[in-house]
Amino acid sequence: MVGEDTYLKVNNDHTIIYNSTMNGKQRFHFEGNFRLDDKTNTLTIQWKEGKLPDTLKIINVGPDYIIQIGNTTYKKENSNS
Numbered sequence: 001m002v003g004e005d006t007y008l009k010v011n012n013d014h015t016i017i018y019n020s021t022m023n024g025k026q027r028f029h030f031e032g033n034f035r036l037d038d039k040t041n042t043l044t045i046q047w048k049e050g051k052l053p054d055t056l057k058i059i060n061v062g063p064d065y066i067i068q069i070g071n072t073t074y075k076k077e078n079s080n081s
Helices: none
Strands: 004-010 015-022 025-037 042-047 055-061 064-069 072-075
Touching: 004 072
Parallel strands: none
Antiparallel strands: 004 015, 015 025, 025 042, 042 055, 055 064, 064 072
16 A cells, blocks of 8 residues: 555564554554474464464565565565664
């Protein structure tokens, strides 16, 4: 959607954030903690609030890592921080 900014941030300290804004106004902001199963590439998440899936599968597609939630695909973005 035009004016929508949504991201899923998976941190090295096993925290996860789902954030969504529309035209600069906060729509959703959910935080939680996760466990990664290296064998199945699955995140098991304990969300503090919200109604997001409690398991997410990380899929490797060529050089990219993606997570699918509903019809939305999130692709790993390299950060310099």
